[in-house]
Amino acid sequence: MKKLINTPETVLDDTLTGFAAAHPELTVDREARVIHRADAPRAGKVALVSGGGSGHEPLHAGFVGPGMLDAACPGEIFTSPVPDQMLAAVKAVHGGAGVVFVVKNYTGDVLNFELAAELAADEGIEVRTVLVDDDVAVKDSTWTAGRRGTGATVVVEKVAGALAERGADAAAVASVGQRANAASRSFAVALTAATVPAAGRPGFELPADEIEVGVGIHGEPGRRRERLRPAHELVAEVVATVLAEHTLSAGDEVIALVNGLGATPLHELYLVYGEVAAQLAEHGITIARNLVGNYVTSLDMAGFSLTLTKADAELLELWDAPARTPALRIG
């Protein structure tokens, strides 16, 4: 394992130290492991709180700031944060108008945020939850843990954050977040595995000419292994897979996120975006807004995910609203 770390045990603390040094405009509570807006709590504003395992940076701390999240709770690498963290975050940012959690659909995240919501309720603070489940690599069924939450998290945090910033009530903020999630589908392909520091070696071994198709963001293998092919063909498969699970039709507009998984050169992401744009155009679908870059990563995994959110006037208007966070600045 070759990594820029001190010890595997101190990765999270050391990262928070650096994040705090780089972003004095935010408050980093290293004891409670919470990052929140320095101007929190804001009276009368719905507080938007998210969190999840570390290793997906800039998600979630990178999206804390005006127009997006009020607070983020980073867990250990690929491990959900604990309820104490969410409760500390809620107390730090709760401005009397309620709290909305943005939770990626993983058993651990769901359980810990549920426990935190119960703790908050005990203290008289009402919490609503937006569950993000956009990854079509996993079949959604009562017999499974359901689709995973991946790239759509950025879209949900952006539009819900924009509405909260305008003073909307908690029901409206949660509702627009749920709507953005329901309008989103994602799929990912990996060229290399991720190495969890505590494990010390890659999560799986891939021959030089093979890829994993349908991977999540936790270093686990995907649905199947395939031969590496030219980007044109690979993107065609990814686009077709996403569209097959989407309600998009010719004439629709989308917000498109071509997301790097952590170790993908930006030139490859742009190359992929070019293919995505051209192939969607063939389907009569217009990309109204786009993001190309590393937003929901999986440590040092190489590869990309594609997220398509069916756009409408309200979602686009909220997408265009100002956001000033470490990883996303709009307006």
Place this chain on the structure above:
Amino acid sequence: MSFTLDHQLALAWLRAAAAAVEREQQRLTDLDAAIGDGDHGSNLRRGFTAVTEALAALPADAPPGELLTKAGTTLISKVGGASGPLYGSALRTAGRALPAPTADLTALAEGLRAGLTAVQKLGGAAVGDKTMVDAFEPAVAALERAAFDGFSLREAAALAAEAAQAGARATVPLEARKGRASYLGPRSVGHQDPGATSTALLFQALADATGR
């Protein structure tokens, strides 16, 4: 040899569990790396290290249930992921069912049955889904049978450990339907479930503690 679960035995059990997690950390992580994300060993180790510290702060006359409850709340606060809330709720629920200074085998079996029910309610897993429930359910069933048949706590704990171990081994050919491994679909077949494996460790720790 212990006939009932008291403060000393609960303490010995949880310390043995912490030692087992420490000893088997790499194995749990390797199993998790195959079908999950490779951190089950390090997460449980972090949790049980904190449990050992938290137990040291409890008074020497604390009932066994209080030790289990403390261990549970500590795991919920320290582990994260799914295993924190699941193991934490199991121990916390079992602990709340054991308020007396001593608990006999029947009471222990009832407490752990309540803990198992809490796990299944939270995680939604049934036997055969390739999760910790595949080791937990047969272990509790073994305790209940042993109580009905009039076995000693020591004999019952040994049977439960055996049943948990067999349950964990039986997850190998299963396709996971819950938890991280479920994302692999058919590719989860052929691997032993790390959660069932750590559950077997905890029941082996109970057997070891009663055997001393």
